[in-house]
Amino acid sequence: MNLNNETFFKMLSDNTRLRALMLMQRMGELCVCELTHALNLSQPKISRHLAQLREYEIVDTRRDGQWMYYQINSQLPAWALGVLQQTSSGIGETEQFFSDFSVLNDMIKQTKASCCS
């Protein structure tokens, strides 16, 4: 794939996108409503940021019925995957991100199945 460095870092430079990516990095694929809930942000806001990540092929998507699942694009160059990995292990335990994970995990436990109520 063809990744532009500047674009790649621009995608990481917004906190909403970074939080979403960190969740995907750790949890694998996630649907929009899971992200919306975990990050506690409006659906259009999440959706617009995810559209950008998809446009630049940082993530790829899979539709399952009404749900659209997003995950980090495994075809990214190794160095870019490394950056995401390094970032995740470096900041995954900071308050902000730790809280995101908790909210998401609680949600998953409650609904038993994968997605929103």
Added chain:
Amino acid sequence: MNLNNETFFKMLSDNTRLRALMLMQRMGELCVCELTHALNLSQPKISRHLAQLREYEIVDTRRDGQWMYYQINSQLPAWALGVLQQTSSGIGETEQFFSDFSVLNDMIKQTKASCCS
């Protein structure tokens, strides 16, 4: 030190700053005129971007006479240094960056000493 993730990636998301950082990553400390020459950009433009990098403590500086030397801040959190390292090894050989290194190396050879003519 206290590094904000969003800010860190914002600093990497501009091509001028990224090119400068990649040069510092590989070459160690560099003065403004070396960067100006290697990147072939106007002095105020370089200077403004370096000021941002310094403001957010991505780089630190050392004055030597008229020259101001910039280098990557070794006090950055390990994950951030890792990101820079990973990025450097991942994109250092792409055309743009390779060319920057060549120009800088030619310059250093010519002037024998460290800095500008």
Added chain:
DNA sequence: AACATATATATGGTTTAACGTATATTGTAA
């Protein structure tokens, strides 16, 4: 002191990015 070199900052204009709100699309189920 006067001047030159290296670097930094200020100003004003232009472009890009983000946001909230409203609305459209797509799929499912009755």
Added chain:
DNA sequence: TTACAATATACGTTAAACCATATATATGTT
């Protein structure tokens, strides 16, 4: 076909980033 749930997009506004040009500061030299 109507209704609903999940997701995507459009529109208008606000804020932030970047740039080129001009000017200021700091250091060194004569």
